[in-house]
Amino acid sequence: MPRAKIKLENYVESISILDQDGKVDADLEPKLSKEELLRLYRAMLLGRRYDERMLRLQRQGRIGTYGPALGQEAASMGPAFVMRPDDWFIPSFREPAATLYRGWPMEKLILWWGGNEEGSTPPKGCRDLPICVPVASQVPVAAGIAWGCKLSNDGSIAVAFVGDGGTSEGDFHEGLNCAAAFGLPLVLIVQNNQWAISLPRARQTASKTLAQKAIGYGINGIQADGNDILAMVVAAREAVDRARNGGGPTLIEAITYRLGVHTTADDPTKYRSSEEVETWKPRDPLLRFGKYVLDKGVLDEKGRVALEEEITAEIAAAVEHAEAFEPKVAEPFYHCFAQMPNHLQAQLAEFQASLGASDEAEAADRESNGELSSNIETY
Amino acid sequence: MAHMTMVKALNLALREALQEDGTTLIIGQDVGQDEGVFRVTEGLLRDFGADRVVDFPVAESAIVGLGVGLCIAGFKPICEMQFSGFGYHGFHQVESHASRFRNRTRGRFTCPMVIRMPYGGGIRAIEHHSESREAIWAHLPGLKLVIPSGPRNARALLRASILDPDPVMFYEPKACYRAFKEEVPDEPETMEIGRAEVVRSGSDVTIISYGASMRPVIEGADELDEEYNIDAELIDLLSLVPLDTETIMQSIRKTGRCVVVHEAPRNCGPAAEIIARIVENSLMYLEAPIERVTGYDLVLPFFNNERPYMPDAQKVVTAARKVVDF
Numbered sequence: 001m002p003r004a005k006i007k008l009e010n011y012v013e014s015i016s017i018l019d020q021d022g023k024v025d026a027d028l029e030p031k032l033s034k035e036e037l038l039r040l041y042r043a044m045l046l047g048r049r050y051d052e053r054m055l056r057l058q059r060q061g062r063i064g065t066y067g068p069a070l071g072q073e074a075a076s077m078g079p080a081f082v083m084r085p086d087d088w089f090i091p092s093f094r095e096p097a098a099t100l101y102r103g104w105p106m107e108k109l110i111l112w113w114g115g116n117e118e119g120s121t122p123p124k125g126c127r128d129l130p131i132c133v134p135v136a137s138q139v140p141v142a143a144g145i146a147w148g149c150k151l152s153n154d155g156s157i158a159v160a161f162v163g164d165g166g167t168s169e170g171d172f173h174e175g176l177n178c179a180a181a182f183g184l185p186l187v188l189i190v191q192n193n194q195w196a197i198s199l200p201r202a203r204q205t206a207s208k209t210l211a212q213k214a215i216g217y218g219i220n221g222i223q224a225d226g227n228d229i230l231a232m233v234v235a236a237r238e239a240v241d242r243a244r245n246g247g248g249p250t251l252i253e254a255i256t257y258r259l260g261v262h263t264t265a266d267d268p269t270k271y272r273s274s275e276e277v278e279t280w281k282p283r284d285p286l287l288r289f290g291k292y293v294l295d296k297g298v299l300d301e302k303g304r305v306a307l308e309e310e311i312t313a314e315i316a317a318a319v320e321h322a323e324a325f326e327p328k329v330a331e332p333f334y335h336c337f338a339q340m341p342n343h344l345q346a347q348l349a350e351f352q353a354s355l356g357a358s359d360e361a362e363a364a365d366r367e368s369n370g371e372l373s374s375n376i377e378t379y
Numbered sequence: 380m381a382h383m384t385m386v387k388a389l390n391l392a393l394r395e396a397l398q399e400d401g402t403t404l405i406i407g408q409d410v411g412q413d414e415g416v417f418r419v420t421e422g423l424l425r426d427f428g429a430d431r432v433v434d435f436p437v438a439e440s441a442i443v444g445l446g447v448g449l450c451i452a453g454f455k456p457i458c459e460m461q462f463s464g465f466g467y468h469g470f471h472q473v474e475s476h477a478s479r480f481r482n483r484t485r486g487r488f489t490c491p492m493v494i495r496m497p498y499g500g501g502i503r504a505i506e507h508h509s510e511s512r513e514a515i516w517a518h519l520p521g522l523k524l525v526i527p528s529g530p531r532n533a534r535a536l537l538r539a540s541i542l543d544p545d546p547v548m549f550y551e552p553k554a555c556y557r558a559f560k561e562e563v564p565d566e567p568e569t570m571e572i573g574r575a576e577v578v579r580s581g582s583d584v585t586i587i588s589y590g591a592s593m594r595p596v597i598e599g600a601d602e603l604d605e606e607y608n609i610d611a612e613l614i615d616l617l618s619l620v621p622l623d624t625e626t627i628m629q630s631i632r633k634t635g636r637c638v639v640v641h642e643a644p645r646n647c648g649p650a651a652e653i654i655a656r657i658v659e660n661s662l663m664y665l666e667a668p669i670e671r672v673t674g675y676d677l678v679l680p681f682f683n684n685e686r687p688y689m690p691d692a693q694k695v696v697t698a699a700r701k702v703v704d705f
Contacts, residue, residue: 140444140447147445152453336521
């Protein structure tokens, strides 16, 4: 019997539309209205300015360690832009542009990085998950949400994000394999920013691309220029439509670059060269898209300045709002279980005694177990 | 009423849950077509279909992780780990998400899931099929831990666990799956999670246990009564989280003597927590130090040699006599 190559039906392809000089492939250019282009640009710019402000807040000691997404704005915004409001959004932690675009209050993000669970408390009715810390553990959860979408039969889907480092975790494999085996409506975007803290992409896996891991699960992969918002929009739209129409999951690898630090507790000079960073700066998603929207007459210089001012004010208001927040220190006792069991009641009493100060006001605040004490609704 | 084994009782509880609540579904390896390696899910795929009883790939982290996602999307998965010895693949998702989402999101997203897993030795199974590691699960905040001991309470507690709005680890003593039958009511019944049962009233010594160890405890208590005139009060904990401290203390304050029995290893085992609470709460009522009858701090040997490593009636009798004679 002659040996033969086994033909696989699934494939990986690449997509790039808007290059770093702002030149666009007219054949692939998506039809976006001026309003849509402005919306996209604003969202990416907001993500950038928010990141920059958060880095300053960290240096000032007003938030804790912070992980910026500088340079990765297009990779998350493309998918967010093509999602429906009733789709589920499952981030890792480096998708602020998308998170904010979806309507997650900026003050909540500031609160999260400032060490408050109010920051991971979703607004009522929203279908966004909070930041997920254990790497790639959100992938099986996202697959389960997609399963729920399928069972609900309402056309909703789940869109999740993970990093290049995350593709090495067992949960990436298990979650994606199950999503594919069950034909679940999941879109998984791998933000390949080339670095998993100090490990470069080349040492994370022997795979030539991360997108090709899709083939292993019997689905298609697409490797998009993650700094090209147009490519991300097109790739994401295709994947979202496929999921919504019962075609199962897609893996999107967004080629991008972590222009900043892993987190503010990190010193990249220990493991990567400044020369490398410099080569990526001209590929900044905001630079090329800025040129594009200028060329399209969407935003002129005056408009850009006004937009920057508006964004500055928006961020300032969120910071002020976040810093006005006062945590209720006994809150965790009320949210461990639906009803507080005896052992926690006893521990709460012990805790309150240890606080010294009078907690009568706090106790009076609570009529029954499980009631939210923070003004999350009106926040 | 019907006379049935624990396996049939669990099956009944699962059937009731699938019937009553369209958001429940069972997910696990071999639970559907094969009806479960212990037949606990017998007939359920046939009667409820493949959307409700799902044969899952060999991926425990995914079973729990997808389960968490299903909960967030408004469903109630009843997840099965085929053996507790394989449950550790799922530990990460329980620790990181199932037990945390309620607190993390201040109750916006919750995980009303049940994770069932058979535990314990004595069935002559191969390596990794005889573990007792309930202490590991008991240590996680935000997770309830329920351990039935017989058919009737298995059905009632599984029902209660499925109805519970919080994640419940349902640890099933596989040695009891078919060991004996009990009358189980036709009408659905539940038991309060976190309420222990005084199985037998007595005045000389309190013997506390749960799960498969209740059988040697009862056997031992019979011998204590017949041979040594020692009247033992027996407590079946039924859940480790929450733990029924009140019932334990009422008994201790009556008898003043205590033996705690479990198959799990001794170091940092559940007996340690129970004894710590007794000391905190009722020290001055104790007439003797508390004895533990537990597994050793060893992996349970391969089955050809496992019996002597497990609590039995003889060990219970010896320990009870020791505290009574102190």
